Amino acid sequence: QVQLVESGGGLVQAGGSLTLSCAASGGTFSRYDMGWFRQAPGKEREFLSHINWDGSSAYYADSVKDRFTISRDNVKNTLYLQMNGLKPEDTAVYYCAVRSGPYPYTEESYNYWGQGTQVTVSS
Numbered sequence: 001q002v003q004l005v006e007s008g009g010g011l012v013q014a015g016g017s018l019t020l021s022c023a024a025s026g027g028t029f030s031r032y033d034m035g036w037f038r039q040a041p042g043k044e045r046e047f048l049s050h051i052n053w054d055g056s057s058a059y060y061a062d063s064v065k066d067r068f069t070i071s072r073d074n075v076k077n078t079l080y081l082q083m084n085g086l087k088p089e090d091t092a093v094y095y096c097a098v099r100s101g102p103y104p105y106t107e108e109s110y111n112y113w114g115q116g117t118q119v120t121v122s123s
Contacts (some may be wrong), residue, residue, distance in 0.1 A: 002027035002112040004096050009117030016052075016086050016121070022079040022096030022114055030054070030074040033099040035110055036081045038092035045095070049081065050104040059104075064090075086121045093118050 008020040024036070036048040049070040051058045058070050069082040079096050093116040101109025 002032075002098055004098070004112060004114035006064045006094060006096055006114040006117040009094060011120045013087055013123065014087055014121055014123050017082070017084045018086065018118060018119060020081040020083065020096075020119075022081075024077045024079070024098075027112075029077040033104065034070075034072065034079045034108055035097050035104060036068075036070060036079075036094065036098055037097060037110075038090075038106060039093045039113075039116075040089075040092040043092075045107050046092075047107070048094075049107045050099065051079070061105075083119070086119075088121045088123045090121050091119060 003026045005023045012018055031053055032047045033052050035050045037045050039045040046063050047061055049060045055072050067085045071080045096113045096114045097110035098107050098112040100111040103109045
């Protein structure tokens with residue numbers, strides 16, 4: 001059973017930066033492809049970014065491309081999301097997840113999820 005714990009969320013002004021962390025335990029983190037999603041109030045969960053098991057490949061949703069950077073440390077069993085140029089529309093609960101299915105852009109391909117961390121961007 002894999003446990004994921006996100007941290008690093010908070011309140012930030014528009015244009016600011018935050019780095020989210022996702023600490024994994026209970027499994028072999030270095031074997032997992034991982035993803036970040038977010039969910040704003042009243043909206044569906046949205047794919048943000050995916051990284052493969054060794055960090056050699058990453059891709060992003062258009063909404064965050066060039067502003068967000070996904071990375072991982074397989075020694076520390078931790079996934080990261082560096083967020084720059086934050087906008088009020090980035091306000092959401094952010095989740096990390098372990099991918100098990102074939103389609104990295106869809107939440108149905110992820111079988112373990114963290115509890116989420118709130119990011120609020122003020123204008």
